[in-house]
Amino acid sequence: MEELRYQVDLLNAMNQRLTNDERMLRMICDTSNSAFLYVNLKANYVKTLANWNFYFPDVEIRDICDISKLYDQVEEKYMLTLRDLLLLEKNNLSSGNGIILLKDKKTWVECEVTIVCEEMNRPTDKIVRFKDISKLKKQNDDLTYMAYYDILTGLYNRNYFVRLLVDYVEKAKEENTVVSVMFIDIDDFKKINDGLGLLIGDEIVQLFGQFLSGFQNDNVVVSHFNADIYCIAIYDPFGSRSVESIYRKINERLKSPLRLSTGEDVMISVSVGVAEYPEAALNTLELINCAEIVMFKAKGEGKNAIKYFDAPILNDFLQNVTIENKLKEAVFNQNFTMHFQPQYYLDGNRLRGFEALIRWRDTDGRMISPTVFIPIAEKNGTIIPIGNFVMEESIRNFAKWKEEYHKPFVLSMNISAIQCRRDDFVDSLLNIIKKYEVDPAEIELEITESVLIENFKEITEKMAVLREYGIRISLDDFGTGYSSLSYLVDLPIDTLKIDKSFISTMLSDRNAKIIMDSIVYMVKKLGHETIAEGVETKEQLEYLKEIGCDCIQGFLLGKPLSVEDTKKLLDSVVG
Numbered sequence: 001m002e003e004l005r006y007q008v009d010l011l012n013a014m015n016q017r018l019t020n021d022e023r024m025l026r027m028i029c030d031t032s033n034s035a036f037l038y039v040n041l042k043a044n045y046v047k048t049l050a051n052w053n054f055y056f057p058d059v060e061i062r063d064i065c066d067i068s069k070l071y072d073q074v075e076e077k078y079m080l081t082l083r084d085l086l087l088l089e090k091n092n093l094s095s096g097n098g099i100i101l102l103k104d105k106k107t108w109v110e111c112e113v114t115i116v117c118e119e120m121n122r123p124t125d126k127i128v129r130f131k132d133i134s135k136l137k138k139q140n141d142d143l144t145y146m147a148y149y150d151i152l153t154g155l156y157n158r159n160y161f162v163r164l165l166v167d168y169v170e171k172a173k174e175e176n177t178v179v180s181v182m183f184i185d186i187d188d189f190k191k192i193n194d195g196l197g198l199l200i201g202d203e204i205v206q207l208f209g210q211f212l213s214g215f216q217n218d219n220v221v222v223s224h225f226n227a228d229i230y231c232i233a234i235y236d237p238f239g240s241r242s243v244e245s246i247y248r249k250i251n252e253r254l255k256s257p258l259r260l261s262t263g264e265d266v267m268i269s270v271s272v273g274v275a276e277y278p279e280a281a282l283n284t285l286e287l288i289n290c291a292e293i294v295m296f297k298a299k300g301e302g303k304n305a306i307k308y309f310d311a312p313i314l315n316d317f318l319q320n321v322t323i324e325n326k327l328k329e330a331v332f333n334q335n336f337t338m339h340f341q342p343q344y345y346l347d348g349n350r351l352r353g354f355e356a357l358i359r360w361r362d363t364d365g366r367m368i369s370p371t372v373f374i375p376i377a378e379k380n381g382t383i384i385p386i387g388n389f390v391m392e393e394s395i396r397n398f399a400k401w402k403e404e405y406h407k408p409f410v411l412s413m414n415i416s417a418i419q420c421r422r423d424d425f426v427d428s429l430l431n432i433i434k435k436y437e438v439d440p441a442e443i444e445l446e447i448t449e450s451v452l453i454e455n456f457k458e459i460t461e462k463m464a465v466l467r468e469y470g471i472r473i474s475l476d477d478f479g480t481g482y483s484s485l486s487y488l489v490d491l492p493i494d495t496l497k498i499d500k501s502f503i504s505t506m507l508s509d510r511n512a513k514i515i516m517d518s519i520v521y522m523v524k525k526l527g528h529e530t531i532a533e534g535v536e537t538k539e540q541l542e543y544l545k546e547i548g549c550d551c552i553q554g555f556l557l558g559k560p561l562s563v564e565d566t567k568k569l570l571d572s573v574v575g
């Protein structure tokens with residue numbers, strides 16, 4: 001009896017333990033967010049466990065034959081994957097896994113199968129686990145997307161574009177064909193951003209990007225590089241996928257405005273640079289660089305244009321880069337000198353004064369023209385120390401000559417807009433004038449017409465201040481750009497320099513002659529002095545005298561002279 005009670009207690013205890021264990025296992029399964037399918041291969045027994053109804057609410061599996069019902073639960077494309085997994089033991093495999101997409105087209109499930117074997121490797125049990133990995137997959141997809149695409153426009157990003165271009169170039173090498181790269185930049189994008197705000201700027205980039213994406217196909221890759229820059233690569237361009245055709249379509253689209261989400265309309269234009277493999281470069285990055293350089297050229301020539309790569313553009317660019325690097329060194333070492341070109345009154349051929357012209361002798365002895373390096377200096381800011389050097393060095397020499405010869409004459413200096421616009425410009429000029437004790441009335445600043453037009457209000461206000469100190473203002477290169485006589489009326493200037501292009505054509509071109517006559521007549525009426533520059537022949541001189549021009553400057557009467565030669569000239573004319 002005792003023995004029997006003991007046996008019953010033992011059985012109860014074991015039973016309790018089994019119930020606890022089963023409860024524990026069920027809990028583990030339920031909280032695993034997975035669904036399980038257990039198959040006893042020997043007994044042909046099947047059981048579904050855990051979150052089965054969440055994954056497959058309509059699938060009841062009672063015996064082995066029911067398992068095939070699962071095939072209907074997945075997207076057709078994944079049926080084979082699932083079948084291979086569910087029949088794993090037939091291929092003598094003991095484990096395997098794969099990813100499948102359910103019929104709802106949004107649940108991604110990892111299916112993991114484990115086969116348990118007895119001795120002799122005979123399979124006895126099979127455990128299939130289904131796990132929802134949709135969230136993970138999305139994160140993964142987002143990462144992949146970010147690696148390839150630009151979020152703002154949905155176009156390929158720069159890195160991926162470069163990879164695709166590498167493929168195009170390699171293929172073109174094999175097939176002996178061409179790849180074109182179009183570098184597209186929205187004009188005046190900074191003005192758009194400053195004026196309309198960054199969000200509108202972004203929307204414009206997005207809208208235009210969407211339009212460009214229409215060109216994308218197997219042979220055309222469209223990308224958003226950054227900010228307002230897009231790049232298109234075209235494999236074997238011809239017909240509708242030629243650069244010309246794409247550019248024409250872009251221009252047609254941009255004839256009408258982009259409609260913003262606010263309902264506002266914005267007009268934009270673009271500048272495009274084109275470089276082609278193998279003509280421009282053999283290497284992908286160089287190819288993109290070439291297209292960018294050409295795009296800058298298009299911008300420099302007035303924007304809203306397309307420009308094609310050619311060797312001179314690249315040479316100019318490389319020369320500019322070299323000059324830019326050397327320029328900084330030259331500024332540091334002050335490798336500049338001043339030359340002075342005499343100006344004469346036509347009435348009696350008396351010396352009026354000199355125009356100070358800068359000279360740069362490179363370390364290899366070569367002279368670099370100011371027409372080449374001044375624009376570069378204006379861009380990289382070295383024009384400020386260069387301008388200060390010009391003022392200091394010219395006025396210093398001028399003061400010495402004044403002291404020696406005691407004659408009234410004028411020193412003209414060329415002033416760049418960047419220099420003139422600085423807050424400290426007037427003060428630094430006045431300081432130099434004071435330092436060398438020269439009369440401000442004998443100092444003249446030459447400002448070009450184009451500079452004036454671009455910053456009219458700011459520059460004319462400064463000119464008026466300078467004139468209050470007695471400094472003279474001369475309008476340089478008159479006639480090269482705007483030539484509107486009407487705006488001359490209110491300009492605070494003393495002198496007007498008629499550009500050499502007018503002088504060289506005035507005797508051969510009747511229209512130039514008529515314009516010349518009227519300029520001199522009008523300018524005199526306004527009370528300004530006229531100087532004709534670039535006078536090279538006696539005939540030009542006689543004609544200028546005839547129409548009443550006040551002064552001339554040019555190779556006929558004197559080339560720009562070094563400090564020593566200027567002194568010799570002064571010795572001969574006034575000494």
Ligand code: C2E
Binds near residue numbers: 390534
């Ligand atoms: P610019 O102010 O129009 O100066 C006159 C230019 O014409 C000078 O060239 C001068 O040498 C040249 N020239 C004078 N007479 C004749 C002539 O009869 N025939 C021909 N064909 N040319 C003549 P340069 O010295 O090479 O200067 C070129 C330009 O560089 C200047 O044009 C000016 O815009 C700029 N530049 C020169 N020096 C300075 C400077 O110190 N500061 C700034 N900001 N610019 C300067």
Ligand code: CA
Binds near residue numbers: 446
């Ligand atoms: Ca000048």
Ligand code: CA
Binds near residue numbers: 476477497533
């Ligand atoms: Ca000039």
